[in-house]
Amino acid sequence: MAETKHPTDAVPDDRNPLHELHALGQSVWLDYIRRGILDNGELEEMIRRYDLRGVTSNPSIFEQAIGDSTDYDDAVGELAASQAGASAAYESLAVEDIRRACDLFRGVYDSAEGHDGFVSLEVSPELAHDTQGTLNEARRLREAVDRPNLMIKVPGTEAGIPAIEQLLADGFNVNITLLFSVKNYEQVMEAYLRGLERRQQAGQPLDRVASVASFFVSRVDSAVDAQLEKIALAAADDGAAALARAMSGKAAVANAKLAYERFAQVFSGARWERLASAGARVQRPLWASTSTKSPAYRDVIYVEELIGPHTVNTMPLNTVEAFADHGVARRTVDQDVETAHQDLRTLADLGIDM
Structure with a gap:
């Protein structure tokens, strides 16, 4: 993987740190x-103010948007009058929002030559274990949205992996979601390479196929921290309890740094270079679930600790605003990697196998 040159110093205080993240890759x-935020121009303004380069969505985000606002009342009324079922109504509302967001990000997509400016729309979670159903829905959603900067979101489940490979071979932009372990992430990277190799063998272009692998972060700490507290309470002595509690808040960043280390290894060497020479782009790691769940942790920790080349961080609005206010932009994702390895070894010694 060719290394992009990026500055590593912290940004000056008079600069918006969100704008500096792009300079860091x-x-x-x-x-x-x-x-x-589509109707009132707020999203368009945020693209400029925060240097946003894409949007991710999921059914939970849409459920909250539809249920907790009056934004959709007129559209829902029209759909009810047409006797549309709940699933069809949801899809109609989501497709319209995603299409409009794609249009707002089209300028980013064009200026980035198809490297950024994507808007993700997820296939139904009910299809997480249905390969053919995932393929059918992905094809239908792409046709419905009909925008080149749409990215179809597919879970990296056992049934999702072959669907991901096929979609990539067919030239879809794919966001692989719900990745928590490096082992699962390796399967996703392999599916990406196989999909591109099949596409290349079929004589199809590779230069406009984009993919990100969404590696979840804060949820890992939430799960591991709960286990660490149980271990501490059951510890035979104060030293063992203190060690368990000292490891709180370390699992997620360490896990993500090891994923990035593996990413750098996979996207280098002869196999990758053959694809890159034909125009292929790396499948970028996307850090997801980056809002801080624990008040004990810095509110931008899952941004600040995972900054570096060829990465994406998808943030909820409160995290975007927090980082713009007091975030520190510095290359960190490939720093202190041996410490990350040691942290995971310590967790394993405590009985937590990542």
């Missing part, structure tokens, strides 16, 4: 959408 995507 990281794209900021917004993990939020609702019709109101």
Whole structure:
């Protein structure tokens, strides 16, 4: 993988740190959408103010947007009058929002030559274990949205992996979601390489196929910290309890840094270079679930600790605003990697196998 030159110093205080993330090789995507910010111009303004380069969505985001606002009342009324079922109504609302967001990010997409400016729309979670159903829905959603900067979101499940490979071979932009372990991430990277190799063998272009692998962060700490507290309470002595509690808040960043280390290894060497020479682009790691769940941790920790080349961080709006206010932009994702390895070894010694 060719190394992009990026500055590593912290940014000056008079600069918006969100704008500096791009100089460090990281794209900021917004993990939020609702019709109101499309209607009132707020999303368009945020693209400029925060240097946003994409949007991610999921059914939960849409459920909250539809249920907790009046943005959709008129559209829902029209759909009810047409006797559309709940699933069809949801899809109609989501497709319209995603299409409009794609249009707002089209300028980013064009200026980045198809490297950024994507808006993600997820296949139904009910299809997580249905390969053919995932393929069918992905094809239908792409046709419905009909925008080149749409990215179809597919979970990296056992059934999702072959669907991901096929979609990539067919030239889809794919966001692989719900990745928590390096082992699962390796399967996703392999599916990406196989999909591109199949596409190349079929004589199809590779230069406009984009993919990100969404590696979840804060949820890992939430799960591991709960286990560490149980271990501390059951510890035979104060020293063992203190060690368990000292490891709180370390699992997620360490896990992500090891994923990035593996990414750098996979996207180098002869196999990758053959694809890159044909125009292929790396499948970027996307750090997801980056809002801080624990008040004990810095509110931008999952941004600040994972900054570096060829990465994406999708942030909820409150995290975007917090980082713009007091975030420190410095290359960190490939720093202190041996410490990350040691942290995971310590967790394993405590009985937590990542």
